[in-house]
Amino acid sequence: MRTAHLRSLFITLLFLGCKADPNTIESSTFTDEQEPASNKTIVNYLALGDSYTIGEGVDENERWPNQLKDSLMAYWDPKVEIDFVAQTGMTTAELNAAMTNAQLLDSYDFISIQIGVNDQFRGYAVEEFRAELSILIQTALNLNLQNKKGIILLSIPDWGATPFGINYDRSQVSAEIDEFNRIIRAQADALNIKFINITTISRQDANDQTLVTGDGLHPSSKMYSYWVEEVLKEIKNLY
Numbered sequence: 664m665r666t667a668h669l670r671s672l673f674i675t676l677l678f679l680g681c682k683a684d685p686n687t688i689e690s691s692t693f694t695d696e697q698e699p700a701s702n703k704t705i706v707n708y709l710a711l712g713d714s715y716t717i718g719e720g721v722d723e724n725e726r727w728p729n730q731l732k733d734s735l736m737a738y739w740d741p742k743v744e745i746d747f748v749a750q751t752g753m754t755t756a757e758l759n760a761a762m763t764n765a766q767l768l769d770s771y772d773f774i775s776i777q778i779g780v781n782d783q784f785r786g787y788a789v790e791e792f793r794a795e796l797s798i799l800i801q802t803a804l805n806l807n808l809q810n811k812k813g814i815i816l817l818s819i820p821d822w823g824a825t826p827f828g829i830n831y832d833r834s835q836v837s838a839e840i841d842e843f844n845r846i847i848r849a850q851a852d853a854l855n856i857k858f859i860n861i862t863t864i865s866r867q868d869a870n871d872q873t874l875v876t877g878d879g880l881h882p883s884s885k886m887y888s889y890w891v892e893e894v895l896k897e898i899k900n901l902y
Contacts, residue, residue, distance in 0.1 A: 712777040714751035720876030725884035730891045754781045755795035777817035816851045818844045820865035826879040861890045
């Protein structure tokens with residue numbers, strides 16, 4: 664019983680993490696030209712999110728944005744450079760705060776947003792999430808060269824459908840995740856921004872240890888590769 668409790672506490676801390684420290688946000692500086700991303704020599708990509716974006720528990724090259732980068736370079740030809748504003752435990756409000764301090768380019772060719780799991784995990788009100796997400800999307804629009812065309816919103820994966828999820832009421836977790844995802848989809852649809860559902864993939868096998876890292880909670884490189892397949896389909900259609 665004590666072991667189970669400690670494990671639960673450890674995973675909780677993995678979710679909550681620390682508040683964003685600007686020094687931990689990965690950023691690089693590159694020149695930009697206003698032309699279609701597929702025609703450029705360098706494509707600047709901004710990945711916004713939490714542990715799912717920063718790849719908690721996997722190597723840097725196994726993060727889904729990095730896997731996407733490799734795929735895009737094979738498809739587009741130009742070099743793709745990624746800036747991250749993402750940290751384990753981040754809520755949407757914390758990500759908004761981090762954006763004000765992050766050293767970013769003036770504009771990006773492509774921006775991905777995947778946020779909200781920590782809002783759900785901490786029990787935050789959906790109204791608060793909706794308001795903070797709206798602020799984040801507007802910030803992304805202001806940074807994106809392609810306007811709405813160059814932004815994608817990813818759904819929140821269902822962490823209840825993981826080996827660790829057995830410690831929680833999986834049906835309740837799934838219902839809450841669905842509610843948050845409806846908000847994400849509604850905001851994407853209202854602004855004609857591309858929404859990509861990876862939640863269904865995350866629910867495919869709650870007991871498959873190859874789909875998660877050693878903590879039994881965060882996605883493995885294999886799971887991320889499934890997400891990238893879905894994202895890549897949409898990116899190819901954008902340009």
